[in-house]
Amino acid sequence: MYNMSLTALSNLEKSQVQEFVNSFDTVLTDCDGVLWMESQVLQGSPQVLNKFREMGKKVFYVTNNSTKFKKDFVSKAKNMGFICDESEMISTSFLTANYLKEKNVKKAYVIGSGGIAQELDRVGIEHIGIGPDVVEEHFVNYIKNLKLDPEVTAVIVGFDEHISYLKIMKAASYLANPNCIYIATNTDENFPVNASLVVPGTGSIVAAVSTCSGRKPLVLGKPNPYIVEALMKEHQIDPKRTLMIGDRCNTDILLGTKCGFQTLLVLSGVTKLDVALGYKNSEDHDENEMVADVYLNKLGDLLNFLD
Ligand SMILES: [Mg+2]
Numbered sequence: 001m002y003n004m005s006l007t008a009l010s011n012l013e014k015s016q017v018q019e020f021v022n023s024f025d026t027v028l029t030d031c032d033g034v035l036w037m038e039s040q041v042l043q044g045s046p047q048v049l050n051k052f053r054e055m056g057k058k059v060f061y062v063t064n065n066s067t068k069f070k071k072d073f074v075s076k077a078k079n080m081g082f083i084c085d086e087s088e089m090i091s092t093s094f095l096t097a098n099y100l101k102e103k104n105v106k107k108a109y110v111i112g113s114g115g116i117a118q119e120l121d122r123v124g125i126e127h128i129g130i131g132p133d134v135v136e137e138h139f140v141n142y143i144k145n146l147k148l149d150p151e152v153t154a155v156i157v158g159f160d161e162h163i164s165y166l167k168i169m170k171a172a173s174y175l176a177n178p179n180c181i182y183i184a185t186n187t188d189e190n191f192p193v194n195a196s197l198v199v200p201g202t203g204s205i206v207a208a209v210s211t212c213s214g215r216k217p218l219v220l221g222k223p224n225p226y227i228v229e230a231l232m233k234e235h236q237i238d239p240k241r242t243l244m245i246g247d248r249c250n251t252d253i254l255l256g257t258k259c260g261f262q263t264l265l266v267l268s269g270v271t272k273l274d275v276a277l278g279y280k281n282s283e284d285h286d287e288n289e290m291v292a293d294v295y296l297n298k299l300g301d302l303l304n305f306l307d
Helices: 014-022 045-054 070-079 092-102 114-123 139-145 165-175 202-213 226-234 249-258 273-281 299-305
Strands: 026-029 058-063 089-091 107-111 126-128 154-157 181-184 242-246 262-266 294-296
Touching (some): 014 299, 026 045, 045 058, 045 299, 058 070, 070 089, 089 092, 089 226, 092 114, 092 154, 092 181, 107 114, 107 165, 114 126, 249 262, 249 273, 294 299
Parallel strands (some): 026 058, 026 242, 058 089, 154 181, 262 294
C-alpha cells in the first residue's frame, strides 16, 4: 500500500484492507489506550491480535508504562484474552534495569513505583526512593541535615503517584554530579483515562526534575528507537513489513516513522482525530513524522475485515 496518510481504514474496500493486512508480518503494539484502558479490555483487541497470529504474524507488546513488573504485564494481557509470551513484551521498567546493568550501576535513586523496583531487584541493582517522601515540619532543618547517598550513580524517573518536592530536590541533587546517569522511562504527558480528568504522566515529573537539575534525561521509552533495538537483538524484524499500532502520535507513531515501519493510529486512547489531522496539515516536518499511515476508531474495528 503506497502513499497512505491518515487514511481511514474503515472507508476502504475489504480487499484494500486485506491488501494492507498482507503488507506486514510483524506487529508492534502499544498497550494502554490500544489493548486496554486501565483494567478494562478494549473490545475486539484480543481477537484482532490473536487473528494476526493465526495468519502467521509475529506480535510484540511495547509499553512506555513503567508501573508494573514485566511478568505482571504479561499476566494482565493473558487474563484479558491476549496470547502473550514473556519474550514478546517489552516495558520501560524492564529496559531501564537492563540498561543500567549494562552500565554497571550498583545503586540508583528512583522516582517511580514497584514495577521499577522489581526490575532492578531482578538484575541486582540496589535502589532507594520508592514510596511517599513528604516535607515534615521544619523544612529548613530538614535540608540542613539531608545527606545524599554516595553510592548512588543513577537517577531513574518513571511514573510515581507519590511525586513530591523532596523527591525532585533529591533527584536534582544527585544529578548535580555530571557522572550520575539520568534515565527517564518515558515522557508521556498524561494517561488515557475514561474520565474528564487530566491525569499527569511521567513526562510531567521528568519536566520538573529536568528543570530543577538543568539536565536532559536519556529517555528509553517510545519514541526513542532504543526499545526497538532491544527487540531486534532477539528477533528478526524487517522494518518495511512491520506495523506499529498506537494511540499516541508523539510516541507510538513517531517511533514507527523513525524506524521505517507502517503505522496505525487508533482513536481509543490519547490522540484525537482533530489533533492527528493537525499534524497532517502542518508545515512542520517534525509534526509530519507523527502522522500515521492509517487510522481506526479502535483496533477491534479491524475484525470485520479479517474473516
Ligand atoms: Mg498508549
